[in-house]
Amino acid sequence: xxxxxxxxxxxxxxxxxYSPLSELVLSLIVVRAPARHALxxxxxxxxxxxxxxxxxxxxxALVPMRGIVADFLSPPPSSVLPDFDAELDRLRQTRPxxxxxxxxxxxxxPPAVERRIxxxxxxxxxxxxxxxxxxxxCSLAPVWPRIQALLEADVLWRASRxxxxxxxxxxxxxxxxxxxxxxxxxxxxxxxxKERCPGRG
Numbered sequence: 001x002x003x004x005x006x007x008x009x010x011x012x013x014x015x016x017x018y019s020p021l022s023e024l025v026l027s028l029i030v031v032r033a034p035a036r037h038a039l040x041x042x043x044x045x046x047x048x049x050x051x052x053x054x055x056x057x058x059x060x061a062l063v064p065m066r067g068i069v070a071d072f073l074s075p076p077p078s079s080v081l082p083d084f085d086a087e088l089d090r091l092r093q094t095r096p097x098x099x100x101x102x103x104x105x106x107x108x109x110p111p112a113v114e115r116r117i118x119x120x121x122x123x124x125x126x127x128x129x130x131x132x133x134x135x136x137x138c139s140l141a142p143v144w145p146r147i148q149a150l151l152e153a154d155v156l157w158r159a160s161r162x163x164x165x166x167x168x169x170x171x172x173x174x175x176x177x178x179x180x181x182x183x184x185x186x187x188x189x190x191x192x193x194k195e196r197c198p199g200r201g
Contacts, residue, residue: 014170016159017082017155019082020084020148021084021087025073028059028060029063029065031051050138061110062113064106064107066107067106067107070099070103071098072102073132075087075091078090084141088129091128092125099125
């Protein structure tokens with residue numbers, strides 16, 4: 001069970017945004033697992049031939065199929081409607097110490113990849129950002145207007161849920177396995193396992 005305890009201040013800071021860079025990072029998982037993402041199969045089939053000459057091995061290592069992704073690849077969006085180029089610039093400006101620290105959490109990171117990044121984190125960030133930019137051009141840029149329209153519609157929907165029913169309606173509308181438990185004043189809990197939450201049928 002995953003449990004998030006939110007203070008009143010946390011709830012007051014809830015905002016809605018999407019991130020082209022985060023969508024790109026998630027797509028690196030989707031493109032390697034077509035059997036698990038049938039909804040995106042048409043996109044995967046169209047993109048794979050375009051990636052044949054692009055070396056994505058370092059990016060794939062930093063974005064494993066399971067487990068934690070290197071955080072510096074997907075910083076929180078700085079605006080409600082972020083621009084990919086602006087997010088790419090933020091990636092290029094990542095502090096070397098953050099790059100190195102984020103490697104610790106990536107499961108089964110190949111030693112050769114880790115060593116190459118640790119030896120020159122500044123060069124690694126620029127190299128990785130260059131690969132990200134190439135991957136974006138081949139894979140997501142052509143379909144981004146459609147993705148963006150869907151994301152903007154979802155942001156509006158989530159905002160309407162919050163306005164109509166508060167944080168409880170917002171979180172319970174995310175997925176049928178998510179529920180909201182009031183465990184005391186200022187201590188609401190978001191749980192990812194509805195069936196195991198105490199006091200709920």
